[in-house]
Amino acid sequence: MIKKIINSNYFYAFIALCCALWLFFFVSTPGVGSTRDSNQSNTSTVTKKATFTVPLQLQADVDKYYITGYPENVKVTIEGPSALVTATKNTQNFNLYLNLKDLSIGQHRVQIKESGLNSELTYTIKPKYVTVNIQQRETKKFAVDVDYNKESLATGYEAGKTEVSPDTVTVTGAASEIEKIDKVIVKPILPKGIKSSFDQEVLVQALDKNGKTVNVTLDPQTVHVKIPITIQSKQVSVNLKQQGSSTNSNYTFESDVKNVRVFGTQDQIDAIDDSIDVPVDVSDVTGNTKKSINLSDALGSKVAFTDPESISVTINTGSSSSSSTNSTNSTSTSNSDSSSTNNNSSSSSSDSTEDNNNSEQ
Structure with a gap:
């Protein structure tokens, strides 16, 4: 019976009907496949906006012409499908440029153009127009001068011959700007009181006769500047000399320091002999004492400084020996007076004895 039913045409018709109904419900009910397609569709329709900076390129004969006035970078805002905007921002596979090929020498207002952006994107560029100056290009070499403030050096220090490497630079620019150049210079800023x-490395500048910067390109833009800074010195002996008025003329001076080293410029050192006179003021000295003499103050502008900076000087007035002499003289006088008294006493005693003898007779 079952075999007869299976072999029946009605059975196959029933199976076909069930399959058709199943397919109908599968298509009409949302499933995984339809959800994925829907998400993809929604993503493609979402728009996005992004702003970023892009280098500005020139289409011109830059070997022949020197062009100024344009920015190196410009801002671009793009809008469109989210995925496309993200990809464009990350890759930046497009160009923003100025087409100057057909322009003559002089100033021109030129529109910035783009190439390579997807047609599904809209964009705006800021600035939209720029003013460029096209001039005949010229290249010239200049020696580099050095200008610095020598007052920055510490007292007594001198600067030697300045070394600049490289000592020449290549200047490129409009021919009219090159003609304005009065000198190419570096201005190193030395710290105040520098001793070494x-x-x-110092920035190079091209200046006109008024000291203003000329609009040119320098290669290299910096150079290495070396300024040797030194101080001269010399070992000399010390001569202690009396200074100031006093009633005592028997002063003597002693110091444990016999030699000092003096420092200064080459001219100062050359002007000093093998010894220096150090004045010792005695105008306020009343007895044996010690004084600390500041050598820089004592020598004034003759040197920059000394090593050591000061020395200790013992001043002897000779008053101790004078007092001793007076004391000795006083003692001698006293002894003489005592002897005279004793002699007188002896004489009186002799006279008295002689009188007694006469009385007995």
């Missing part, structure tokens, strides 16, 4: 050699 200056050794740094």
